[in-house]
Amino acid sequence: MSVLASPCCSTPPEAAAPRTVMEIERLGLAYHGAWAFRDVSLQIPANTVTALIGPSGCGKTSFLSCLNRLSDLIPGCTTEGSVRLRGRDIRDRDVDVVALRRQVGMIFQKPNPFALSIRRNIELPLREIGVRDRSEVDAIVERVLREVGLWEEVKDRLQAPALALSGGQQQRLCIARALTLQPELLLMDEPCSALDPIASGVVEDLIAQLKQRYSVLIVTHNLAQARRISDRCGVFWVRGGTGGLVECGETGCIFECPTDPVTAAYVQGRRG
Amino acid sequence: MPRFDALLVHGAALTVAAVFCWLLGDLAWHGLGQIDWTFLTSAPRDAGRAGGIGPILVSTMLILAVCMGVSVPLGVGAAVFLSEYTATASSFGRAVGHSLDVLAGIPSIVFGLFGSAFFCVVLGLGFSILSGGLTLACMVLPILIRATEEGLRAVPDDVRHGAAALGLSRTRTLFSLLLPAAAPGLLVGLVLGIGRALAETAALIFTSGYVDRMPESLMDSGRALSLHIFDLSMNISGGNANAYASAVVLVVLLLAINLTASWITGRWLHRRSFVV
Numbered sequence: 001m002s003v004l005a006s007p008c009c010s011t012p013p014e015a016a017a018p019r020t021v022m023e024i025e026r027l028g029l030a031y032h033g034a035w036a037f038r039d040v041s042l043q044i045p046a047n048t049v050t051a052l053i054g055p056s057g058c059g060k061t062s063f064l065s066c067l068n069r070l071s072d073l074i075p076g077c078t079t080e081g082s083v084r085l086r087g088r089d090i091r092d093r094d095v096d097v098v099a100l101r102r103q104v105g106m107i108f109q110k111p112n113p114f115a116l117s118i119r120r121n122i123e124l125p126l127r128e129i130g131v132r133d134r135s136e137v138d139a140i141v142e143r144v145l146r147e148v149g150l151w152e153e154v155k156d157r158l159q160a161p162a163l164a165l166s167g168g169q170q171q172r173l174c175i176a177r178a179l180t181l182q183p184e185l186l187l188m189d190e191p192c193s194a195l196d197p198i199a200s201g202v203v204e205d206l207i208a209q210l211k212q213r214y215s216v217l218i219v220t221h222n223l224a225q226a227r228r229i230s231d232r233c234g235v236f237w238v239r240g241g242t243g244g245l246v247e248c249g250e251t252g253c254i255f256e257c258p259t260d261p262v263t264a265a266y267v268q269g270r271r272g
Numbered sequence: 273m274p275r276f277d278a279l280l281v282h283g284a285a286l287t288v289a290a291v292f293c294w295l296l297g298d299l300a301w302h303g304l305g306q307i308d309w310t311f312l313t314s315a316p317r318d319a320g321r322a323g324g325i326g327p328i329l330v331s332t333m334l335i336l337a338v339c340m341g342v343s344v345p346l347g348v349g350a351a352v353f354l355s356e357y358t359a360t361a362s363s364f365g366r367a368v369g370h371s372l373d374v375l376a377g378i379p380s381i382v383f384g385l386f387g388s389a390f391f392c393v394v395l396g397l398g399f400s401i402l403s404g405g406l407t408l409a410c411m412v413l414p415i416l417i418r419a420t421e422e423g424l425r426a427v428p429d430d431v432r433h434g435a436a437a438l439g440l441s442r443t444r445t446l447f448s449l450l451l452p453a454a455a456p457g458l459l460v461g462l463v464l465g466i467g468r469a470l471a472e473t474a475a476l477i478f479t480s481g482y483v484d485r486m487p488e489s490l491m492d493s494g495r496a497l498s499l500h501i502f503d504l505s506m507n508i509s510g511g512n513a514n515a516y517a518s519a520v521v522l523v524v525l526l527l528a529i530n531l532t533a534s535w536i537t538g539r540w541l542h543r544r545s546f547v548v
Contacts, residue, residue, distance in 0.1 A: 070437055075359055102439035112434040114449055115544040124448060125438045161544060174434075181439065 018045040021185050021215045022067065029062050029071060030096065036062040037243035042234060044185065049207060049216045051226040051251065054236030054266070059243030060219040064187045067217070068104040069097050085184065105178030106190040109159065111170035113162035113177070118154055121162045121173060125180050144176040155162035168199025186210065188218040192225065199229055206231055223267060227255055235263045277401060299523060303516035311517060315486050320504050321511050326516055327486035331401060331494025332470070334487060335480055338405025339469050348458065352446060354417070355424040360425045374464030376414035381474040388478035399493040405479025411475055412465035419464065423457015424450055456537045463533045467526055473498045497522050
């Protein structure tokens with residue numbers, strides 16, 4: 001499957017030429033020999049939100065899990081191709097997976113704060129990288145909670161259990177927790193699908209702001225959401241039992257003048 | 273009119289409760305009268321017909337301490353290995369699981385014979401509190417491992433994946449997240465294990481021995497509480513009164529441990545998930 005450039009994207013790529021955070025080439029993943037997706041090539045530019053859309057079961061989540069090698073944890077899972085972060089292939093045998101996961105943060109579909117206090121949730125990854133100084137930790141806790149707009153809501157109860165927060169607050173806490181390590185890239189796997197519309201809207205606004213400092217790759221089932229928050233958009237589809245990237249380009253192009261008939265049918269709500 | 277099946281289940285529940293109450297009542301009726309501070313602290317006289325259970329309580333606690341001191345670290349280690357470092361489906365994990373289940377079902381007298389042959393003779397520890405405690409440790413290990421493993425497996429994979437995605441090391445994930453979450457399971461195993469150890473007679477006859485003197489070290493022989501009850505009621509004529517009193521002490525001990533454990537679990541779960 002080739003990635004077609006949409007013709008309506010008149011701006012030549014060299015014009016803005018944003019830095020590329022991650023280059024993915026011919027990536028594939030199989031569970032016990034059955035390909036979930038294959039032959040996916042994609043470049044993720046810095047300070048943009050890239051959305052991946054497509055129907056369920058076409059390999060989007062599996063694709064994300066390759067990018068921080070969380071796929072290593074799934075038994076019977078094999079991958080092929082290359083994923084370059086700062087020019088280095090993260091699939092290399094000698095890559096420090098723990099260090100990689102600090103550079104590539106991940107937000108899950110279901111908010112998964114640890115059963116600890118709000119503060120401790122943020123403190124845990126910091127301690128892991130050796131930040132123990134109380135005032136430094138305090139400063140970072142405040143910074144990340146402000147970044148996700150949670151500071152005013154929880155500043156008086158940092159010691160309260162994180163699980164006592166509402167779903168939307170929990171998800172923002174998870175984002176804050178991922179930001180503590182200042183990752184190069186944030187992977188988000190349908191971060192709003194477990195939230196009510198209002199909480200979902202808050203998280204969406206947050207993602208749109210995050211791109212000023214971070215790069216985001218988000219998987220979503222919600223086409224309207226992809227259209228609202230993403231700069232670039234990729235469409236996954238299943239062909240012959242294996243998922244793949246059908247088309248990728250500027251979000252506007254994907255929705256206005258898609259080149260692939262499958263994309264056209266999907267974004268116009270005729271399929272999928 | 274209540275239906276027949278409702279009557280049946282209520283009847284069954286009532287019967288169980290009645291048996292339990294009768295047992296407790298009988299014990300209290302016969303035993304409570306003898307219990308006072310002197311009984312708890314003084315040494316048995318006249319083969320236990322008179323006097324108290326002081327040295328026997330001390331021996332029991334020492335045996336229990338040895339047993340738990342050895343089995344808890346080993347058991348938690350094994351449980352972590354089974355649930356975190358071996359795949360559930362792997363043949364090795366399954367084999368270990370099966371052997372643990374078989375081990376848990378082995379009659380305690382067999383453990384007693386094994387302990388006697390191995391700890392007392394081969395390792396040369398003799399009839400001692402140490403031998404008894406180690407034998408009991410072998411016996412409660414399967415219970416402890418299974419309960420802790422269940423506790424760890426019940427922790428959703430979300431936690432493991434979330435921790436991995438944050439770049440937390442395996443050790444930190446284990447100690448900061450998984451073990452605290454599995455603590456209630458561990459505690460259940462601990463209570464079951466202590467219960468089994470406290471109730472044990474057969475495994476201790478051949479290992480920690482029969483001597484009812486105050487133990488001076490772990491290498492001394494010491495008589496456990498349940499063994500004392502067994503001896504008084506089976507071998508000593510006229511020992512029934514003190515056997516009842518000792519049984520009351522044993523039951524109260526078990527109840528206290530049980531209640532403490534469930535109280536701790538309750539507090540723990542409350543503190544972790546709700547507003548403090």
